Amino acid sequence: MTRGTASYQPAAGRPPAGLPGRLPRLLPGGLADGPASLAEHLARYGPPPALADGQALIAEVDRAGLSGRGGAGFPTARKLAVVAGRTAPVVVANGAEGEPASAKDKVLLARAPHLVLDGAVAAAGIVGARQAVVVAHRSVRGIVAAAAAERDRAQLDRVRIKVVAAADRFVGGEASAVVHWIERGVPTPTARPPRLAERGLAGAPTLVQNVETLAHLALIVRYGAQWFRSLGTPTEPGTMLVTVLGAVREPSVLEIALGTPAGQVLALAGGPSAPLQALLVGGYGGSWVRAAEAVSRPFSAAGLAGLGAGVGAGLVAALPRDACGLRETARVVRYLAGESARQCGPCWFGLAAVAGEVDRLAEGRTGDLRLLRRWLGQADGRGACRHPDGVVRLVRSALTVFRPELNGHAHGWCSGTGTVLPVPRTRPGGTGGH
8 A cells, every 4th residue: 555645633632651652552551450441441542533534544554554463464554445435334343362372352352442442433434334343252242342332321432333252263263254253153264255345244345453453543543653653663563462371470461562572572471480492473373483593583573584483463372391392283283173164175174184193293103294294285375264374384383393302202202291382172063063
């Protein structure tokens, strides 16, 4: 998208915490563990501004450089521009968070639901929508519904807000799966046209944005692009919520400036609780990286690219030296294979075959690395959605990072004790059965 020339004057309000360079921006401080009330929210951020010129706002979001915080990292202004001006569009706030190890969206909705709703309403105003549907994880659905009711009583919004509980599936957080879940109760993702921006929910042009992305949008329309860019890097501005778990002293959801060194991210979570061998970054469709190589790298797309990794859904899982990376990978891959939408061969049959081979390697049984790599190549980029691609990325990174462990397992030796990554029990039937 070409940077716009329209002029937007942000609302005259004080930035969060009084200063533009301060954290946190998204998670309210000084409150109890419960959600911020509407009164507390307005006292912290000020009233939402009137949205008069959608094109000027899109240009301001473009200048801010906001990208999606749900995993794909697509430029937000481009998504807004594609939907703006179409007939009777709908906005969907995606808080499904099907990633088992991630908690950032749940924490955001539990602590600052009104900031997300502000962003959904702002997005609706920008693209000309009259309805916003918020899809929230079942654990926080009641909090979001109560916040929407509070706003309704205050007659704060001109947009109708509907709150829906998300599907409890890994693939249920993908944008098309979210739309299909709202429509039909089946969270099946698909990459086939037409695009959601052309024909999505009930056949209407649909903007699907992650809830954290919308929270950032709510602040950009208040304080402007220059304020947003006061943290982060020139090419990846702003902040990001990150879930840190595993071998750290204080597993938590943190808000960091993009570009913060990965080692500092661990330090903000209390630091490692044991010597580390690797980090899983980006989520279960992300990549393993060696801890020694990662700690000095900036936590950003550019900073992690040299390690074959990315920020993804904002997950950092610390693996201690006394855990087995192969067994952790095998557990995750077996779970991901069970989460198949069962709509294409590379996912339904390919991932099951990959999971079986990774199981054999992890258990020290005779495995065929050449065959496994061939199967990974056959699954990569050939699915009806991108679920197989994430599994391929995870397994390939494990084969590289845990190569010494492969040799040990082949001779009946394993360094691992216990488990680190949370893996839900595999459910029969695939996504199509729920």
